[in-house]
Amino acid sequence: MSAALQIDGLSFAYGAKKALDNVAFQVEPGECTILLGPNGAGKSTLFALITRLYDAREGRIALCGFDVKQQSLQALAKLGVVFQQTTLDPDLSVTQNLRYHAALHGIGKKQADKRIQEELERLAMYERRGEKVRQLNGGHKRRVEIARALLHKPSLLLLDEPTVGLDVPSRQAIVKHVHDLVKQQNLAVLWATHLIDEIDADDSLVVLHKGQIKANGRLAEILKNTGWADPGQVFQKLTQSDKGGTA
Template sequence: MSDAIALAIEGLSFSYGNQKALDDINFKIQLGECTILLGPNGAGKSTLFSLITHLYDTRQGRIQLCGFDIKKQSCLALAKLGVVFQQTTLDMDLTVDQNLRYHTALHGMSRKLATERIQQELERLNMYERRFEKVRQLNGGHKRRVEIARALLHKPSLLLLDEPTVGLDVASRKNIVDYVHRLAAEEKIAVLWASHLMDEIYANDHVIVLHKGQIKANGTVNEVLQQTDTASINEAFHNLTRGQTA
């Protein structure tokens, strides 16, 4: 596998009993590339994320993170992955700093390195001055910033985000969307972002449309528009999913 490939999925299928959730999924994400995953409810997005994060075991097909097989080399593969789940996973009764230090301890960082990495990530998100506040005192947008900082502490190659802006106000959403896109461009981190909001897609993003467990479109924004003969991603999504909402 090329060193530039952060995530490679080949022939991935998954079923819940007789119900097929994913059917022969194939795609790659390169370092520095921001890929937006679109799909209606029940399309298979959550199942796909559960397989990439190894919450579910891969039964058919292959998932590789930076060349490491998620099933055969799970520790090495998962070390390359940072995740922001849709539901917050921060401890509300701990401070921002305590939450982040717990994460650095899980990754075996020394206290000195942990302090440096926490400062670096919080400063980039304008949250360093609030590191000793309890998480429950933060608003939704600031909690999301802390979760993104936590996901980046161990310098992953792939950042996985599951609808991270749900419930946030417009300004907070824009700040997070802009920041993640800058990360991909400047730090060369690969991003896989599940979203149902079309305005979170930038012109140079890659887009994957997932519908009923199958990939219906995969390419740059322009490529998807050409494939579907449409003028906007919203129109393309509507046509590919027969009008179902994301």
């Protein structure tokens, strides 16, 4: 069975400035991988390459075995994305936003409405399906975006700092929901963040700093191999300077 996401030898530069330098890792089905790094680490560039907003000249990205460059349609059909900035239409209702997304993926109205109900009920948002998006708070908008990203049954969910600016209860609810999806639906997740408390003990961890991977593996294994106490110490040790190797 192919990895949900396979990245090999990926490099990217903005002119003379190198944003990613020989990045390589994979995300398996049923695995939540936390992409941890400070601002400017290269997380957003990596997501832009996975989603083909940018094209990489060096390296390879594959989704469920499909090359993102050579087999774009098949690859991107496996992908659900929640970007850092909201992309919902504020003047449409929750249901209208989700139906529009479903139509883009060729899902018929009957099937779309069934999936919309399923995803919104999981997120305790079905009763608000008729409200305009502009009436929702930040946490509820995020729930709608997660529901939208899952409508076409992707194999990999990309989350680009989805809880930035949310209150603690909203953040905790989204973290729990995503981890439940991983366990219950065998979903693969790549979650970009710089917030340590969003990491679950069973997660895998990729630490990205200045475009290079500084650690890659199961959190428990990284802690055991380094002797560090928690993911906060991992983050601090690996991103405070250019000294130190890869865990």
